[in-house]
Amino acid sequence: MSLPRKIGLSLLIGLLIAKVVGVVMRGPSPMVLDARFYWELGGLVADGDWLLMQRPIAYRTPAYPWLIGLFRAACSDPLFALVCFQSVLWIATIGLVAALSAEISRSRRAVWVVVALAIPMLCSAVYVTTVLTETLFVFSVVLHLWTVARFTRQPTVAGGVFVGLTLGLAILTRPVAMLVWIADLIYVITCWYWIANPATKHLCRRRGWICVMLAGIVTVACVGPWLARNHALFGKAMLTEFVGRNLWIVTFQDGSGAGLELPDSDGATQLKTQMDDGVWATLSDDQSWRHTWTVSNALTASGMDDPSADRLMKRVATDAIAEEPLQFARKTVRRLVNFWRTRATEIPAQLADLAADGTATREELSKEFYGGQPVWGVKVPPVDTALRHRWSNWLAGNTLLMFATLASTMLLIWRRPTRAAGLWLGAILSYFATVTAVLEIPAYRYRMIVEPIVLLVIALAIASISASDGGLRVWWGGLVEKLSGQKI
Secondary structure (H helix, E strand, O other): OOHHHHHHHHHHHHHHHHHHHHHHHOOOOOOOOHHHHHHHHHHHHHOOOOOOOOOOOOOOOOHHHHHHHHHHHHOOOHHHHHHHHHHHHHHHHHHHHHHHHHHHHOOOHHHHHHHHHHOOOOHHHHHHHOOOOHHHHHHHHHHHHHHHHHHHHOOOHHHHHHHHHHHHHHHHHOHHHHHHHHHHHHHHHHHHHHOOOOOOOOOOHHHHHHHHHHHHHHHHHHHHHHHHHHHHHHOOOOOOOOHHHHHHHHHHOOOOOOOOOOOOOHHHHHHHHHOOHHHHHHHHHOOHHHOHHHHHHHHHHOOOOHHHHHHHHHHHHHHHHHHOHHHHHHHHHHHHHHHHHOOOOOOOOOHHHHOOOOOOOHHHHHHHHOOOOOOOOOOOHHHHHHHHOOHHHOHHHHHHHHHHHHHHHHHHHHOHHHHHHHHHHHHHHHHHHHHHHHHOOOOHHHHHHHHHHHHHHHHHHHHHHHHHHHHHHHHHHHHHHHHHOOOO
16 A cells, blocks of 8 residues: 555544544443443442342343443443443444455455545444443444454354354344344355355365354353353243333334234233233323333232243234234334434433533532443534534435445345355345344434444445446456557
8 A cells, every 4th residue: 555545544544533532522421221220230240240140130131241340340430441442342343344345345445435434423433432232232243244254265263263252242242143143154155155256166165164063152152151041040041031022112102113902812811910900000091001111010010020021021912913913014114114214313412411501510410320430521512513413313314325225235246246245244234124123113223233234335335336447447448459559
């Protein structure tokens, strides 16, 4: 790479890092709801309860509480250390996307495109200041994709181990990653048997499949202790029991949910019976039975354990879906489209926002929203302005990005050199979008999971078009040279 290009790329990377530093300077986001609960679980880990046996919950996985517990045990200012670490993870995620783009395209153009397009990505960077799983999960998924790409090109024992470890980390952060291996197999089979390139056509496939099995064994070994923990607590080896709560939202909630009525089924009767008549009457009067956690908390308060309550909610929701399948399917398709189009109307507030009116001191805000942890935060005008005018809060922009992602994926699949990667990345995007549409009400925090993959797909498409243009110019120059007898 020439010196001017090195300087240009360094400037882009500097802007990327400066953006993240500016976001961190605005301070941490309040530890409320899920964030507060994760912080409490991290405290149990810091005290030595690595398997969270003191909290018999079946709807969380342990990787993020482990991370919090590590910082709470090792650092005098764990919140600041956690935010700084998550900032590094965000930057590393972009770096991995750039490396993966170069790995797939065999071109440095893609690296430039990745870094340049990542600079306006602001909303996902804000999540580095939250005590939530998003940043760790996105990093683990992208790291897994990078290990899979390198393993597919040159399968080794060490590569198989890393593939299994990264998939295990992703699953233990969020169970939704448990079926990503299907897309990985599509990529491996396509590369090894259909579209072999010079780097893979001479590999020993037998050794490759042995390494694939090793990756599966390592993944199972990673999640095994958590399966054993749940079996000891609930009598069933499982990662989580949360599908029932998810289905309850999309089945009974109005708006993006199907808004169905409670079915006339044995499951619904059991649910009402489990609560006393007064509780159910209260929930029925104000329609609060449509809210997931209202019903979940009422069931656990009645004496049901956590996974049993979730299974009962799943049973009732599936009974309602069976009575109105078309209505549920129609709303699911609508949520699938809205997964891509939903505006980022609400992103996590930061201390600089909470302290802007001056009605509370930092000490008061720390006690109320941050568990007494030391806090920091100042206004950063460039970042404040960019957040107010963030592109992800633009419906037309999100729609345009949706079509750009679709077109880029189709282009990668159409071109033979990138067909395997296009099928792989398209399968991953489809998987996350479909699972989210079936189980969640659309929100930006769910779409941000696939933002790095969208960035990768678009960068690969741009690099592909650029390479095609270069080839076209060479072809055209050769044609003119032959016709004119002169070199161009």
